[in-house]
Amino acid sequence: MKENIVIIGGGIAGMEAANQLLQLGYLPIIVEQTDHLGGHVAQWHKLFPDMSSSQEIVSNLKERIKDAHVHLETKVKGINSLGNRYNIMLNNGINIVTKAVLMSTGFSLFDASKKEEYGYGVYDHVITNGDLEAWFNGKTDKRIPPQPKAIGFVHCVGSRDLKAGNSQCSKVCCTTAIKQAIEIKERFPDTEVYCFYMDLRLFGKKYEDFYIQAQRDFGVHFIRGRVSEVGETLDGLVQVKAEDTLVGKPLKVTLDLLVLMSGMVCNSQVTPLAEMLRLEIDDDDFLKSKDNVYGIIESNRAGIFYAGACTGTKTIPETVSEARAAALCIHNYLKNNF
Ligand SMILES: Cc1cc2nc3c(=O)[nH]c(=O)nc-3n(C[C@H](O)[C@H](O)[C@H](O)COP(=O)(O)OP(=O)(O)OC[C@H]3O[C@@H](n4cnc5c(N)ncnc54)[C@H](O)[C@@H]3O)c2cc1C
Ligand code: SF4
Secondary structure: OOOEEEEEOOEHHHHHHHHHHHHOOOEEEEEOOOOOOEHHHHHOOEEOOOOEEHHHHHHHHHHHOOOOEEEOOOOEEEEEEEOOEEEEEEOOOOEEEEOOEEEOOOEEEOOHHHOHHHOOOOOOOEEEHHHHHHHHOOOOOOOOOOOOOEEEEEEEEOOOEHHHOEOOOOOOHHHHHHHHHHHHHHHOOOOEEEEEEOOOOOOOOOHHHHHHHHHHOOOOEEEEOOEEEEEEOOOOOEEEEEEEOOOOEEEEEEEOEEEEEEOEEEOHHHHHHHHHHOOOEOOOOOEOOOOOOOOOOEOOOOOEEEOOOOOOOOOHHHHHHHHHHHHHHHHHHHHHHO
16 A cells, blocks of 8 residues: 655645655645645746746646545644654544655735735725736736736835835745736737836846846836835826936836735745644744755654745745655655654
């Protein structure tokens, strides 16, 4: 009989780990709280930097893990340690005994309404990056005008911001803004697109090319400066005041749509689960790795491993690499300890 490995969270991290564990001869059991696999990536449209399809990545992975056991709309209700094993009780009445658990519970998108100055949930034409991805995927959104003349993107919403309780850079949102700006220009070539940024953090392979492409081929305007004020005009448009710090002048633009680049923050729903498993929480509220250089996928408990955005902001390639590494670590842990 194949050895059970419980994976909590069925996003890209959990799915890729399941894929590798199947190939290593284990039976991965995914516990996913929503009604679908794929996590956040299932909600995105195209992916930076090469505009690959999120839906294709998720459906290819689903196909590869069809022999795994998947419990959708399920959560962990309780956990007991049985020596060097864990007895995991699910809220669907099923109990699983396992020697290893993978936490792949991911992140949450920062709640943009907490930054009241940007008017999310107040002004008619202010949306988030997550809302825009949903619209790219075909969801109706009345806040998005049919023929926009001008659209702005505000970087660092809820990231690098002590007042918002998150001093960390979210890592993916500069590149996501560029990706979304290009997708807008592909749909509406005549729309003026502005990105308001503090610094551009484009650290990955081909990300810099992507930025050059946005300016050279699509005419996206990058304005270095914090947005100081957002308001609404009498005809319901969004008025943005900023300081262009490169030319040292104040700037006022009227936009048909303002997109807030909400950052990746910890998934606070995970706290009760972390308490049940006695896992340490880091000072940025993500799950705390054994260390941040060599032990990123290891926890403070024997037999419990991490993969993906549950320990901090990650891109998809980083998430997938960690998931593969975690599968191998689980395999070695079982080989060496049982
Ligand atoms: C707007 C935006 C666009 C992005 N675009 C790109 C891109 O183009 N390219 C790129 O490389 N990266 C991109 N990223 C980053 C990418 O989304 C992450 O790298 C990826 O989602 C991390 O996957 P994950 O599986 O670790 O987490 P998640 O996607 O968050 O998945 C976690 C899963 O765990 C489940 N879960 C959570 N808690 C529990 C629980 N207690 N019990 C059961 N299930 C639970 C959740 O429901 C979810 O299904 C983007 C991020 C953002 C914010
Ligand atoms: S990736 Fe860019 S937008 Fe996101 S927090 Fe970092 S600097 Fe700000």
